[in-house]
Amino acid sequence: MSTTNTVLKIHPKDNVIVALRDLEKGTKVVLNSEEYTLSDTISAKHKFATQAFKKGDAIYMYGVLVGRAKKDIAQGGLISTTNLEHDTETYAANNEKNKIEWEQPDVSKFITKTFNGYHRADGKVGTENNWLIIPLVFCQNRNVEVLKHALLEKLGFSKEQHLKLDVDALIADYKSGASTEAILNKDILKSSQHKEKNSLFPNVDGIHFLTHEGGCGGATSDSVALCHLLAGYINNPNVAGATILSLGCQHAQASILQDALNKMSPEHKKPIYVLEQQHIASEEVLLAEAVKKTFVGLIEANKNERKPAPLSKLVIGLECGGSDGFSGISANPTLGYVSDLIVALGGASVLSEFPELNGVEQEMINRCTKVENAKKFSKIMSTYNAKADALGAGFYANPSPGNIKDGLITDAIKSAGAAKKGGSSPVEDVLDYTEQVTKPGLNLLCTPGNDVESTTGLAGSGCNIILFTTGLGTPTGNPITPVVKVSTNTKLYNKMPDIIDFNAGTIIEGTTSIEEAGEQLLDFVIEVASGKLTKAKQLRQDDFIPWKRGMSL
The missing domain is CATH 3.40.50 (Rossmann fold)
Known part of the structure; x- marks a missing residue:
């Protein structure tokens, strides 16, 4: 990697150079004893050509092919979507084991360091201790939202809100006849201190509600994948347990989730409560049972305290x-x-x-x-x-307008950096x-x-x-x-x-x-x-x- 204070050549094979700050057309740039005169203005983060390119010429960055010239490009010219199109090298896996030589970094500064985490029965360590409330299908989202409003404030977790908006002040001004201009100029930001520890369950970092739009309809494979994803969330060491709401007839069956979880971690020992609405007397009973089971789960989760763990x-x-x-x-x-x-x-x-x-x-x-x-x-x-x-x-369409505006003009350029x-x-x-x-x-x-x-x-x-x-x-x-x-x-x-x-x-x-x-x-x-x-x-x-x-x- 070669650099000055103004430009950077990332790899010796590259035939484009990155501007580290805005450079005007006509600027002379010297890098590794080579001088380049810019034929275009080059904004910071964008690239210019180290040589004159003909249409079809290969362009390299990070030492790999990132595109081909769509038209002739002058030396010192700006590389942009108007003159570069996506292209990459072909790839293939062979039947022989790779010979890999890797020089490990020096870890002497970290070898004895630890972090304070939550140790799980399966040997994993979490960086948080969370409880999940999960709908298996989108038609349980409303019930999850009811639980969210019922639990967060009463259990003290809603106090984690970082910022409050004083809507009451706007209502009062409106009732008093304030002008729209006065309302627009009103300062309604009310910052509040984040509460580091919940007073009731100090070892629980949060209750989280994973609402989604899946679980039924569409491809059955998507519902199965959803069950595996949700099982993965429960299996994550940052999770203590979960309350699961099911309707009963959906594609995303509770049995699929439980089977996936058991395969992921047969010894997880996490409390999991599954409530199926079609097997319960009423919605009110469903919600009451969900609240009670979640509360009991939080009591168990709160028994786990942070303890030192190796960085491994x-x-x-x-x-x-x-x-x-x-x-x-x-x-x-x-x-x-x-x-x-x-x-x-x-x-x-x-x-x-x-x-x-x-x-x-x-x-x-x-x-x-x-x-x-x-x-x-x-x-x-x-x-x-x-x-x-x-x-x-295809992959070529990956860069967003924001990516392109700030210099990532082909997916190959974006990928090589990613x-x-x-x-x-x-x-x-x-x-x-x-x-x-x-x-x-x-x-x-x-x-x-x-x-x-x-x-x-x-x-x-x-x-x-x-x-x-x-x-x-x-x-x-x-x-x-x-x-x-x-x-x-x-x-x-x-x-x-x-x-x-x-x-x-x-x-x-x-x-x-x-x-x-x-x-x-x-x-x-x-x-x-x-x-x-x-x-x-x-x-x-x-x-x-x-x-x-x-x-x-």
Whole structure:
């Protein structure tokens, strides 16, 4: 990686250079004794050509093919959607085991460190201690909402609200005849202190309600996948137990969920209460029973207290959303270094978002320690892309307007940077959606690139912490797993302090190395794993969207 204060060449093979700040047309840039005169204005995060390209020429970034010129491009010219189209190398898994040489990072600073977590009967350790209330089908959502209103305030959990809006003040002004202008100028923000501990159940971090729109209708396979996802949530070490509401006749049967959970963890010993409305006298009785059983479950959950655990008990999800042209340079490599540290310490990390590994498939295949995992990854990728392509939007269509505006102009560019979250360690396992993390080391998990669908999948496969990079800003969180938001640039960190936890923008500024930022981030992760609240948790950003395996990138 070659850099000055103004530009960056990521890999020696690259024939494009990244601008680290806005550069005017005509600016002369010197890098590695080579001088380039910009033939266009290049905004920060965007790229310019190191040579003159002819139509059809291959363009490389991160050392991999990321596209081809759609027309001639002058040396020093801006690379954009008008002159670059998506293209990637072909990939294949062979029948021979890969020879993998990996240089582990120095973990001497962390080898004796621990976090304070909740120890489960199956040997896993949670970073939170949550109770779940789950509908098996969408027609139980109303009953879940009734339970939510009945339980949260009375049990003291609603006091966790970070911000209150003083609507009463608006009502009073309206009744007194205030003008619309006065109402619009009214300050109705009333900040309240977050209550760190619930007075009734101090060892319970929260009650969470996983409402959704599935469970019946549509493809039966989606209902079965939903049951496996919900079983994964119950199996997650951050969960103490669950109350499950079922209608009775839906595709998502309680027996499917229970079978899935028993296969995931036969010795889980978590209290699970299933209430089926069609077998109960009335809705009122159903709700009363749900409240009583949940209360008893909370009493049991509260008996578990935080105790020290080695860092090998961390299962860290690796996610990005609202990405920009700095994502693959600052925040994503920082996560990659954290991933390598965790793997070296005996823990697990999980790289998801398979549409955002498009173009680096061969690298992932070459890092697989087992032939069967390489073949499984190759098959999942090709099948997923083919299905999406048949529905009118293959992996090439993944970048969002925000991605493109901030420099990620093809899916291959986005993917090559996104893959940096996975560090450099060998791939120990490849998991399809809802499959559980059972092996230490780097795992690949098939999820879509959609932020919430992917974080939902990561938690459902067992992650007890999720690290989430963003260059544009997103409030995404998860009901049961803390989501640590990492900004790619300092401007975002300063602009959105209410949603960003950690700043990797110092790497762009040259004041911090990737390794230094990674160690600082791991220290922060240890605090979160021990109970420190992330910004998403403070905001109660409990996002939960099950993936229907249709066209979702």
